[in-house]
Amino acid sequence: MSERSQVLAALASKIHGAVAGRVVERLLRVGEATDEQLSQALGVDVNSMRRLLNELYESRLVRYRRVRDVEQGWYLYYWRVTDEDPARILEERRRKAVEVLRRRLEYEENNTFFRCPECGRKYTFDEIADYMFRCPECGAILDAVDNSMALEKLREAIRRLEELKFE
Template identity: 30%
Template structure:
């Protein structure tokens, strides 16, 4: 599961650094306690605990606390919540696609003008309020051809849809 690009991206964001992904892999492999994870991954115990709590805060891991009758110490048994990872990815992908589609619609429906010095980009209505003069430097605004930007957004949408489709095929299989 961790090899999937969407899963890896989500988990890397949560655990802050790709070097902490072995902690997640240990959880997936069934290692339950923070001490055992630290031993298996050779990552400091305090870092393992920090990452486990980050996963917990995101709902990607859960734990059960039990008390050792002899030592009276608490032991935390951790479990990776695969379904929550799937839910996060589905939700994040859907939100990102909505945002991209809104951005695409805005770019396709709006005429833009830019400062030749790169100070500002304004839609037609706002540019008329400034009499097509840059409020930063006073230069005349120029028409901005956003064809390449529109193409890039469309490509991004295709990529996200493709990755999402590939991901859902894997998890639904």
């Protein structure tokens, strides 16, 4: 396998599990295959295989060509490995991860949180405003949560991801 192929197979297996890695290896070997062919070749039931292929497609590791089966009237999907540079795929994932963390940070910054010392449940201000700061479940008086550590960790994770560049 070329270096690019190895990177793609390793990415697939790291992100979606060992079977996904084998799917990519198989596709690199045969060029193109349908869901059924892959399911048979790898001994995985066809529904799980389709789910896996869709996940791989979401991650942009595979693409497909759709062909109408004239006799049966349905579509056949021929899957192949992406032509994209693995660095671009990684870059895309990095950007998505930063987005998710930013949204999480915004949520943490814009909310005040409370925890119940009795049952351990966590609430936002809005959720308990009508309960006079008592736990809606067990009635205990809630503690305000200091989330400054969580905020700092999120900011640090974002900073690190922003420094990474894959392309």
